[in-house]
């Protein structure tokens with residue numbers, strides 16, 4: 023059984039019926055709702071690996087090569103000299119901690135509404151699992167002013183300004199990364215050009231997800247974020263200075279992505295898997311919990327506009343597309359119903 027099916031099960035509840043948990047009140051034993059069976063896959067320590075997840079210096083002349091190795095071999099790489107100041111990253115982390123440190127009652131004022139996609143709440147993938155995660159999240163798409171105004175009626179601008187600035191910087195970095203990733207795939211930028219669509223209401227799809235993993239009395243029984251791939255082209259992640267993120271490598275097991283000071287983690291999502299015709303597979307990953315540190319992470323998701331027609335780009339007439347052509351919004355809708363089965367459902 024693969025690592026995802028092992029924990030995958032239809033949940034009897036729909037997303038809006040699952041309310042966030044008050045982690046401040048928790049004691050041992052871990053409540054049954056949050057107690058997961060152990061994974062049968064080992065966690066492999068970095069020094070047991072033959073090679074390690076690459077760290078790409080964006081100023082180096084070999085950046086494209088290192089990115090190709092990261093994407094093909096691991097589905098993930100870390101990036102330094104990315105142009106986002108350490109000060110901004112620290113401010114985002116500090117505002118994220120400020121948000122999640124609020125009492126649950128206050129956070130509930132910014133709860134994601136049924137059918138809505140922004141605000142405070144459990145992870146979107148929650149209904150696909152029979153157990154709940156040791157996690158709370160806050161999703162921002164565009165401005166965060168409405169939700170932040172509910173959290174801090176008199177003092178929300180500090181939060182919004184930092185999140186706005188971070189999203190602007192992330193967009194610049196995402197565009198630079200996209201161009202390097204396409205080079206590493208030998209795909210001319212013109213073949214995946216959604217510039218034509220930006221004259222309409224839509225630009226690229228972007229979302230910022232603040233993740234919080236409260237300290238946990240028994241990390242062996244809990245999971246921070248269950249195994250999943252991300253939906254969009256790629257995700258740029260800032261993780262606070264504590265272990266937690268792990269990627270799944272076939273035949274090896276769970277490999278920790280150790281925090282590198284100043285680095286951002288980039289992981290491949292399903293849409294890049296499709297565009298690259300499977301050459302850059304989306305990576306299964308999870309977050310584990312920690313007994314002593316309150317870990318937070320900030321994930322920026324980047325993809326084409328929802329109306330963009332996706333097709334695998336094949337480099338020669340001998341190569342056949344492995345996935346059918348479809349709009350981004352159609353893929354996201356299939357995924358929202360079938361999660362990890364979505365890619366195989368659109369396979370030709």
Ligand SMILES: C=C1C[C@]23C[C@@]1(O)CC[C@H]2[C@@]12CCC[C@@](C)(C(=O)O1)[C@H]2[C@@H]3C(=O)O
Pocket residue numbers: 139145146147148161228229231250251252253254321323
């Ligand atoms: C743009 C998005 C990507 C995301 C779903 C969302 O609408 C906002 C939250 C994102 C997130 C973060 C945690 C893991 C994940 C799988 C989830 O449940 O919500 C991702 C989603 C995704 O990549 O599909």
Ligand SMILES: O=C(O)CCC(=O)C(=O)O
Pocket residue numbers: 231233247252257259261266267307308309318319321
């Ligand atoms: O917190 C992490 O390290 C992982 C977060 C993540 O996978 C996500 O937001 O999609």
Ligand SMILES: [Fe+2]
Pocket residue numbers: 250251252257307
């Ligand atoms: Fe993820």
